[in-house]
Amino acid sequence: MPTCDLLFTHATLIDGTGAARRDGALAVSAGRIAAVGDCAGWQAARTIDAGGRALAPGFIDVHTHDDSALLADPAMAAKTSQGVTSVIAGNCGISIAPLVPRHGLPPPLMLLGEAADYRFPTVADYRRALEAAPPSVNVGLLVGHSTLRAGAMDDTARAATGAEIEAMAAALDQALRDGGLGLSTGLSYPASRAAPTAEVVALARVTARHPGALYTTHMRSERDQVVEAVGETLEIGREAAIPVVISHHKCIGRRNFGKTTVTLGLIDKALATQDVALDVYPYTASSTVLLPEFVGEAERIIVTSSQPHPEQARRDLSAIAADWGVSLEDAAARLGPATAIYFQMDEADLRRVLSHPRTMIGSDGIPGPYPHPRLWGSFPRVLGHYARELGLLTLEDAVRRMTSLPAAVFGLPGRGVLQAGYAADLVLFDPGRVIDRADYDQPCEPSAGIDAVYVNGLQVWGPEGASGAAAGQFLHH
Template sequence: MSLTQADGGAGRIDVLRNGMVYDGSAADGAPGDVWIQGGRLLAVLPSGAPPLLPSESAGAADRVIHDCTGMVIAPGFIDVHTHDDAVVLDHPDMLPKLSQGVTTVVTGNCGISLVPIVTDRPAAPLSLLGARQFRFESLRAYRQAIDQSPPGVNVAALIGHTALRMHAMDNLDRPASAAETAAMSRMLDDAMRAGALGMSSGVFYRQAYAADINELSALVKVVAGHGGVYATHVRDELRGIVQAIEEAALTARMAGAPLVLSHHKCAGPENWGRTDETLPLIERLAREQPIAMDVYPYTAGSTVLREDLVDGVIDILITGSEAHPEMIGRYLKDVAALWGITQKQACQRLQPGGACYFQMRQDDVDRVVTHPLSMIGSDGLPHDTHPHPRLWGAFPRVLDQYWRIKGTLPMAQAIHKMTGMSARRFGLGGRGFLKPGYFADVVVLDPDKVRDLATYAEPAQFSQGIEQVWVNGRLAFVGRDKTIAARAGRFVERSNMKVAN
C-alpha cells in the first residue's frame, strides 16, 4: 500500500468492524466497531448497531470496511519513557515503535533532551540520544523540525534538567547559583509556553548529581505553573533507593507538580526483593500527592558504560563502544577474560559506549509492572549498535508475559497502562482513549499471536500480532507486510488536564 493510498480523502470513513474494543479506560472490552474520519474518531459503536446515517457521517461517500473479527481494537500505545528525541528526525519512519503498536512517544527523559543545547560534540549522558549534532536552542525550533518532516509517531516532549544545566552553567559539580537557576527557569518557561509536557531530571548522572532540592524545586515550580509534570530518574536505584524516592517526592510536593518516577526498579543483588518496601512507600506518598511510575518489562536496564555499575556479579552486555566496536554484542566478563584484565578495567577501555546491565530480579519487575500506579515505557536507546530488546518489543511483551502467560494483568488493565493512564498522567489531551472526537490513534492486534520476538542476542526483531497501527486517522503500519504505510505523526502539546491519583 502506498503512502497516498493509506491517506484516503478528507471525506473517507474507515470502519474497523467486529473487533473486541478496549477503550483505554481499564473497562472490559466489548464487541464493537470503530469509525475513523478526518484524523479523528467519528464513533465507537457496539457490533451490530445500525450504521451511521449519511448526515451523521458528514455525508461521506467513501467508506472503507476493515474486518477485525477476532482482533482487539485499542488506543495506540503511548511510550512514556523514550530517548527518541533525535531518531524521530534522523530515522522518521520509527519502525521499532510503530511495529509494536506505539503511536506516541514522550521524549526528553532522564534529564536528557535535545533542547536547549547547541553543540556538535555532545557529552555523556546527552550522547545517549545518538544525535549527530544538537541544534535546537528552543522547543519552538524543535517543533518546527517535526512539522517540516513528520515522523511515523506523535512526539511529546519533556525538557531535560541536565540539558538546562549544560546550557546555563560552566561547572556542573555544584548546585546552580541563583542567577543560573533564574536563567534555566526562563528557558524552561519558554519551553512550557511552546507546549512541553514538563521537566525531567537525571540526578543519577554525574552532570546533575550536584543539583540540590532547592535548584530542582525552583525549576519544577515553573513546570507546575503551566500545569506540567515532573519526571525523574532518581538519584540512587541501589542501596539509597528509599531516600531517593523521598527526595523526588519532596521536590515535586514543594513545587506543586505531579511526579513520575522513571523506570522504577530495585537494582543490584543487594537490593533484590526491596520492591516490597518501595511500592508501599510510593503508595503512601501517593495518598498525599499525585505520583505515578513507569517501568519496562525486563530484568536488564541499559545506559552508558560506567565502572561504578560493574560489580563482578551481574552480567553486562556491551551495546556500543567507540574504542572497540568489535566487542559489541559480547559480555563484559568475556571481554575482560580475553584481554586478561578486570571487568572494571575492560569497562574503562571500552568507553565511551553503552551496555545492558542485568541488575533486576524477575519478581521485583513483576510487582512493578502489575502495580496500579505503573505505566509502560520502553526506555529504548535507538542509536545503540546492538540495542536492548525493549526498543522493539516492550509493549507486546507486556501482553504476552503478563496477560497471556502469567495471567497477572487482565487485558483491559494492561492496555490501560499503555494508553489511558499514560495520557492522563502526562496531559496528552484527546489521546489514549477510544472516544468520539479523540485523535484516531488506534492499534489492531491479534490476541492469540501478540508477543515480542526481540532478544538480547537478536534485538532488532519484529513482534508478532500487531496487525494495523493508525496514527491521526491514517494507516501507518501494516503488520502482514511489516511496512510503513504513512508517516502521520505530529508534535503533541501539553493539555492542562487535572492529574489525580
C-alpha cells in the same frame, strides 16, 4: 446515511479505560474517531473486518530516548510495530533541546548522539524540525535537567550557582511555553548528580507554573539508596506542588532485591496527598551508558556500542576485560563513550511494580544497531507474557496502562480512549497471538500479533511493515 473514511467491523473493542471488552464497530473520519459501538448504516471509503481481533487506542510509550531517532528514522518501525502511536522523549534529564553545546557533552547526553546532533537552541526549533518532516508517531517532549545544566554551566560536576539556576529557569520556562510537557531529571548521572535537591525544587516550581506540566525522574539512586531516593522524589513533588512520575522504577543489585515492597509502600502513602505515577519496562536487564561506577552490581554486562572500540559491540564486558587483562571498571573506562545492557534486577520486583495501579509502560530503548530488546518488544511482552501467559494483569488493565493512564498523567487530551471525537490512534491486534520476538541475540525482531496500527487515521504499520506515513503530530498542552 453517515459516511466515514475508515470503518472497522466485527471488532473486540478494548477502549483503554479498563472497562470490559465488548463487540462492536468503529468509524474514523478526518483523522478522528467518528463513532464507536453500533455503526450500522455507516458507509466507508474503506472497511476492515476485524474478525474478532482486538481494537484498542494506540499505545503511548511514556519513556523513550527517541529525540534524535524521530528525525533520523521517521518511520519509527521499532515503535509502530508494537502498536505504539505516541512517544514521550526527553527522559532521564536528557532532551535534544534546548541546547547547542559550548563545553562538549557530559555523560549521559551522548545517548542521543554527538554534539552536532544538539542543534536546537529552543524547543520551538526542534518542534519546527518535526513538523517539517513529521515522523510516523506523535511526539511529546520533556525538558531535560542535564540538558539545561549543559547549556547554563561550564562544569556540571558541581552544584549550580544562583545565576546559573536563574538561567536554567528562564530556558525551562521558554521550553515549556514552546510546548514541552514537563521537566525530567537523571540525578544518578554525572551531568546532574551534583545538583542538590534545592536546585531541582527550584526548577520544578517553574515547571508547576505551567498547567498540565509534570516532573519525571530517573532518581538519584536505584541501588542501595533507592528508598531514600523515592523519599527525595516525593519531597520534590510536595515542595513544588507538581505531579511526579518515577521513571523505570527498579531496585538494582541482589542486596536490594525486594525493596520494592518498601518503595511502593512509600508511594501508596504519598498518593493520599499528592499525584504520583510510575513507569516500567518488562525486563530484568537495564541499558544505559557504560560507566565504571555502574558495573559493580550487574551479574552480566553486554556492551552494545563503543565509540573508540566499535568492534567490541555485542560482547560481554567480562570477556573484553579478560582479553585486555584489566578490571571490569578499567575496561568500561577504556570503552567509553559506550552503552551497555546490565543484568541486575529481580523478576519479583518487576512483577510487583508492574502490578501497581499507577504504573505505565515505557520502553526506555536506546535506538541503535544493537539495542536492548525492550526497544522493539516492550508492549507486546506485557500483553502476551505478563497478561495472557502469566495472568498478572487482565488484558483490559494492560491496555489501560498503555493508553488512558499515560494520556491522563501527561496531559494529552483527546487521546488514549476509544471515544467519538478522539484522535484515531488505533492498534488492531490478536490477543491470542501477540508476543515479543526481540531478544538479546536478535534485538530488532518485530513482535507477533500486531496486525495494523493507525496514527491520526493514517496506517503506519501493517502486514507489509512500516508504511512511513508522515502521520505524527507534536503533542503539547
